[in-house]
Amino acid sequence: MRRRQPQQGVPMPLEFEKPIEELEAKIAELEGFAASSGVDLSGELQVLRERLAQLKTETFEKLSRWERVQLARTPGRPTTLDVIAGIMTEFVELYGDRTYGEDPAVVGGLARFEGTSVVVVGHQKGRDTKENIRRNFAMPHPEGYRKAMRLMDLADRFGRPFISFIDTPGAYPGISAEERGQAWAIAQSIQRMARLRVPAIAIILGEGGSGGALAIGVGNRVLILENAWYSVISPESCAAILWRDAREAAKAAEALKLSAPDLLSLGVVDQIIPEPSGGAHRDPATAIANIKQALAVNLEDLLKLGPEELFEDRYRRFRGLGQYQS
Amino acid sequence: MALERLFRRRRAQGEARDIPELWVKCPKCDAQIYKKNLESNLHICPKCAHHLRMPANKRIEMLADAGSFEQTTGLKPTDPLGFVDTEPYLKRLERYQKEAGRPDAIVGGRCTIGGVESMLLVMDYAFAGGSMGSVVGEEITRGVELAAQENRALVIVSVSGGARMQEAALSLMQMAKTTLALDRLWAKRLPYVSILTDPTTGGVTASFAAIADVILAEPGALIGFAGPRVIKQTIRQDLPEGFQRSEFLLKHGMVDQVVDRRKLKATVTTILRLLHPRTVNHAE
Numbered sequence: 001m002r003r004r005q006p007q008q009g010v011p012m013p014l015e016f017e018k019p020i021e022e023l024e025a026k027i028a029e030l031e032g033f034a035a036s037s038g039v040d041l042s043g044e045l046q047v048l049r050e051r052l053a054q055l056k057t058e059t060f061e062k063l064s065r066w067e068r069v070q071l072a073r074t075p076g077r078p079t080t081l082d083v084i085a086g087i088m089t090e091f092v093e094l095y096g097d098r099t100y101g102e103d104p105a106v107v108g109g110l111a112r113f114e115g116t117s118v119v120v121v122g123h124q125k126g127r128d129t130k131e132n133i134r135r136n137f138a139m140p141h142p143e144g145y146r147k148a149m150r151l152m153d154l155a156d157r158f159g160r161p162f163i164s165f166i167d168t169p170g171a172y173p174g175i176s177a178e179e180r181g182q183a184w185a186i187a188q189s190i191q192r193m194a195r196l197r198v199p200a201i202a203i204i205l206g207e208g209g210s211g212g213a214l215a216i217g218v219g220n221r222v223l224i225l226e227n228a229w230y231s232v233i234s235p236e237s238c239a240a241i242l243w244r245d246a247r248e249a250a251k252a253a254e255a256l257k258l259s260a261p262d263l264l265s266l267g268v269v270d271q272i273i274p275e276p277s278g279g280a281h282r283d284p285a286t287a288i289a290n291i292k293q294a295l296a297v298n299l300e301d302l303l304k305l306g307p308e309e310l311f312e313d314r315y316r317r318f319r320g321l322g323q324y325q326s
Numbered sequence: 327m328a329l330e331r332l333f334r335r336r337r338a339q340g341e342a343r344d345i346p347e348l349w350v351k352c353p354k355c356d357a358q359i360y361k362k363n364l365e366s367n368l369h370i371c372p373k374c375a376h377h378l379r380m381p382a383n384k385r386i387e388m389l390a391d392a393g394s395f396e397q398t399t400g401l402k403p404t405d406p407l408g409f410v411d412t413e414p415y416l417k418r419l420e421r422y423q424k425e426a427g428r429p430d431a432i433v434g435g436r437c438t439i440g441g442v443e444s445m446l447l448v449m450d451y452a453f454a455g456g457s458m459g460s461v462v463g464e465e466i467t468r469g470v471e472l473a474a475q476e477n478r479a480l481v482i483v484s485v486s487g488g489a490r491m492q493e494a495a496l497s498l499m500q501m502a503k504t505t506l507a508l509d510r511l512w513a514k515r516l517p518y519v520s521i522l523t524d525p526t527t528g529g530v531t532a533s534f535a536a537i538a539d540v541i542l543a544e545p546g547a548l549i550g551f552a553g554p555r556v557i558k559q560t561i562r563q564d565l566p567e568g569f570q571r572s573e574f575l576l577k578h579g580m581v582d583q584v585v586d587r588r589k590l591k592a593t594v595t596t597i598l599r600l601l602h603p604r605t606v607n608h609a610e
Contacts, residue, residue, distance in 0.1 A: 171532075171552075173552030173557045175557065175565065175566070178557070179578050181536075181579075182550075182552070183536050183551035187505060187532050187536040190505045191508070194502065195509065214501055215532075218506075231495055232491060232497045233489075233494075242491065255409050256495075266496060268495045268496070268499060314506075315506050315509075318499065319467070319503060321496060321499040321500075321502075322463050322499065322503065324402060324403060325402040326400075326402075
């Protein structure tokens with residue numbers, strides 16, 4: 001497990017991870033003692049390791065939606081740049097929206113995936129507090145979406161598949177963002193992505209916060225990591241409005257049905273990418289390998305379709321979403 | 327999504343319903359306005375010209391040519407998530423339906439506007455603050471598709487607190503669905519005029535409302551992505567005077583014109599006649 005940096009609003013370890021981490025620490029301590037003293041503790045260690053395995057199974061197999069939300073936010077989870085570095089080669093990062101500025105909350109560029117040249121875009125969280133501040137906690141301004149649209153243009157012009165990684169609490173709610181047309185940028189980005197004549201695959205890595213996520217989420221296929229969430233509003237904001245108390249976020253998370261299995265049954269996502277036991281942050285390499293495999297399979301499928309077929313396929317995918325009675 | 331404000335206001339209205347409301351206080355200049363005078367004045371304050379919220383039916387009366395409107399909407403909402411907060415969603419829906427007198431937050435249909443064959447869709451703030459769930463998304467989408475099939479211009483009047491929380495991810499998907507549908511219209515070069523009224527925020531602004539050929543806003547309307555309360559909480563500062571109002575958006579280049587309600591029909595008519603392919607050779 002990677003060393004985790006403390007971050008605002010994320011208790012560390014997570015409440016339900018505490019007994020596990022305590023037991024892990026105890027085992028490590030005993031192992032250290034056994035190695036340095038030469039005392040044979042293999043019997044005791046064996047018992048403790050079995051208990052640890054059992055505890056993990058019990059904890060991780062019945063995670064609530066709110067616990068999953070916390071996992072989705074936990075530091076050490078693979079970010080967009082981690083995934084790009086892990087599954088792609090020849091990454092050339094491209095900056096700026098050619099209109100106003102450069103938004104570090106959204107990264108993107110050219111890369112090669114399994115031999116195919118692709119255009120890639122994603123929300124970027126910081127891997128420590130300093131970077132998080134620089135990247136505005138992955139909450140884009142309009143220029144972030146305008147950068148994404150510029151890269152969609154590039155994908156279309158050169159016929160390269162467009163891969164997006166979603167991981168944002170939401171588009172930034174601030175004065176500057178409103179002045180520069182946050183709603184306009186999101187709407188235009190949704191429309192631009194819908195119009196792509198190349199394969200488009202969106203992968204929700206962690207947080208799928210509302211319109212700010214959807215702006216780069218109009219894929220032919222939308223995949224989601226097992227513990228990621230995707231919703232019209234964050235559990236805290238939903239709780240603040242409907243329960244008039246942000247501390248009711250756990251209840252809101254349940255009501256919003258924002259977990260990967262919920263979204264799969266609603267047809268909002270097409271496939272769940274499994275995470276290592278306990279969440280992607282416990283074993284990022286395995287999580288990244290799973291992403292690579294899922295992306296490869298879906299891309300291979302979509303590469304069989306022509307430009308207009310891809311456009312129509314995407315139209316049909318989203319046209320059918322919603323439930324109502326006539 | 328600044329829905330809290332809406333719910334609070336609704337409650338206040340509910341309590342006051344026993345007393346016949348003959349007078350309305352202008353929220354801008356505090357003038358007491360005789361309700362009938364307000365209604366005959368397109369819900370504009372006769373003293374200060376503040377544009378009060380206008381009921382959806384009145385909007386249709388104002389924009390559609392007399393006798394031309396033929397309603398096409400009527401889908402009913404469901405509770406896809408079994409959503410329960412302090413009250414089950416189904417209970418809320420029942421109440422909204424009673425209050426608004428329609429199945430969901432939208433009404434629309436075929437009509438002519440200044441003689442131009444059109445599809446007019448009007449959101450209804452009286453229903454759950456005009457929030458967009460599956461029904462609003464589907465009605466907008468069907469309206470756009472119908473306009474494309476029948477070579478009609480499209481006019482949408484938006485008023486909305488944003489996407490509807492109780493349908494969660496499905497509400498979010500309506501942003502994509504409606505936006506995608508507009509491509510069908512654009513492919514046939516049919517004009518789409520989006521009218522933003524007070525308030526238009528969240529997922530409605532960030533989808534179909536913001537990507538029209540021409541975007542008009544009523545004076546003083548609150549228009550934006552995030553609601554002012556959320557922004558205030560985030561930045562922990564007071565918001566500048568006039569922030570997120572129509573005139574602010576005009577100044578920042580986000581809307582084409584701010585149009586007084588009394589001139590709205592004339593303005594829309596002119597735009598539709600100039601852009602609609604069938605009127606190109608015989609405009610007045």
